[in-house]
Amino acid sequence: MHLCADVVPPRSQINVPARFTLDVVTVSRGDDWLLKAKQLHPGVFAASTLLPDRHHGIAVRVVNTTLEPHVLRCDTCLGTL
Numbered sequence: 001m002h003l004c005a006d007v008v009p010p011r012s013q014i015n016v017p018a019r020f021t022l023d024v025v026t027v028s029r030g031d032d033w034l035l036k037a038k039q040l041h042p043g044v045f046a047a048s049t050l051l052p053d054r055h056h057g058i059a060v061r062v063v064n065t066t067l068e069p070h071v072l073r074c075d076t077c078l079g080t081l
Helices: none
Strands: 006-008 012-019 032-035 038-041 044-046 049-052 058-064 070-072
Touching (some): 006 012, 006 058, 049 058
Antiparallel strands (some): 006 070, 012 058, 038 044
């Protein structure tokens, strides 16, 4: 899963737009995906997130526990579904 560039302010959390980048998808309608929590950078985390089976219009919560803003570059991998 990847996302477009965004800035996470210090000591805050935001929802960032994301998209799936799966080679092969075999799901039936109504299946959901779980994104496990992942440290993206020291003090910056992609939260565990339950995502719908659609590939567009999804968001992942990112938490910045540091005292500095953190820039998430385009195509940052948020984790594995």
